[in-house]
Amino acid sequence: MYAFQDHYPENLSHCYGCGSQNPHGHQIKTEWEGDETVTRFRPEPFHTSVPGFAYGGLIASLIDCHSTASAAAAMYRQEGRSMDSLPAFRFVTGSLHVDFLKPTPIDAELVIRGQVKEIKGRKVVIESQVWARTVMTAKGVVVAVQMPENFGT
Numbered sequence: 001m002y003a004f005q006d007h008y009p010e011n012l013s014h015c016y017g018c019g020s021q022n023p024h025g026h027q028i029k030t031e032w033e034g035d036e037t038v039t040r041f042r043p044e045p046f047h048t049s050v051p052g053f054a055y056g057g058l059i060a061s062l063i064d065c066h067s068t069a070s071a072a073a074a075m076y077r078q079e080g081r082s083m084d085s086l087p088a089f090r091f092v093t094g095s096l097h098v099d100f101l102k103p104t105p106i107d108a109e110l111v112i113r114g115q116v117k118e119i120k121g122r123k124v125v126i127e128s129q130v131w132a133r134t135v136m137t138a139k140g141v142v143v144a145v146q147m148p149e150n151f152g153t
């Protein structure tokens with residue numbers, strides 16, 4: 001699989017959630033399945049909250065990085081451009097909202113499915129659901145905003 005994150009330049013691949021260059025991070029991989037974006041992730045025992053269940057911060061960070069990657073992919077798709085083409089779209093999280101609907105088992109593969117709800121100017125809104133086996137355990141909404149040139153200054 002060649003994922004959205006595989007197009008990130010190396011100097012922007014250190015993110016804890018999605019950076020391929022961060023050995024301590026989740027290193028998530030996201031791709032299109034039709035009009036939805038999909039990330040699959042298997043929690044480790046050290047991601048535990050209540051024994052047997054995954055920590056909510058893990059769920060939130062999966063939704064976060066799944067959504068920023070989906071935002072970039074959606075912008076490229078809207079422009080009919082490959083994710084390798086320039087200028088690059090780089091998105092950061094403006095807002096992250098998560099609803100925890102059910103406890104998320106630690107021993108299941110998690111499937112995060114995202115839909116593009118809005119693309120307006122530099123902003124993309126992504127809605128996502130986290131599935132464990134046949135149960136939707138969480139859902140989220142992220143407002144992703146194209147990183148300004150002066151980010152961090």
Ligand SMILES: CCCCCCCCCCCCCCCC(=O)SCCNC(=O)CCNC(=O)[C@H](O)C(C)(C)COP(=O)(O)OP(=O)(O)OC[C@H]1O[C@@H](n2cnc3c(N)ncnc32)[C@H](O)[C@@H]1OP(=O)(O)O
Binds near residue numbers: 004007012090
């Ligand atoms: C394939 C190649 C791709 C390359 C890809 C490279 C990798 C790419 C980096 C990887 C890394 C991943 C990232 C992981 C996800 C993090 O963890 S990112 C880290 C956490 N996030 C941050 O640190 C962001 C900190 N905040 C900021 O820098 C600024 O507040 C922001 C978010 C850039 C927005 O500031 P701004 O650019 O001045 O925004 P502004 O022009 O005022 O607003 C633009 C639009 O966004 C909306 N907006 C802005 N902030 C918010 C908010 N908080 N709530 C709701 N809406 C908002 C505005 O309402 C506006 O919408 P419209 O009025 O146009 O409808």
